[in-house]
Amino acid sequence: MTLRAALVLAALASPALAQSTPATVYCANERIVVERSTMQQLQSRLGHARICVIGPSFDFQPDGVTWVRSNLRKDVGDACSCR
Numbered sequence: 001m002t003l004r005a006a007l008v009l010a011a012l013a014s015p016a017l018a019q020s021t022p023a024t025v026y027c028a029n030e031r032i033v034v035e036r037s038t039m040q041q042l043q044s045r046l047g048h049a050r051i052c053v054i055g056p057s058f059d060f061q062p063d064g065v066t067w068v069r070s071n072l073r074k075d076v077g078d079a080c081s082c083r
Contacts, residue, residue: 023064025055027080034064034076052082 021036028035028042028051035042042051055071058064065076074080 022057022059023061024053024057025064025068027052027054027082030079030081032068032072032074032076032078032080034058034061034068036061050082054080054082 021038023034023036026033026035026039026042028046029049032054037045039051039053043049055064055067058067068074068076072080
């Protein structure tokens, strides 16, 4: 086995790979959500709901919840708007 193949296998075995999609702060259906889903995945799941990004992305989902509380002074699930 080459070094490159070993590195690829090690990366695939990493538990972080399952959470490789960052958690993003969205407004979806006029509610604040912090999701690891992409915009396309949310749109597929929620149909014709209005969805927009209202905050940054985080490697650790609870950091997104903390950001919402600190910066928007709201909580996940509270009302929001895509203007």
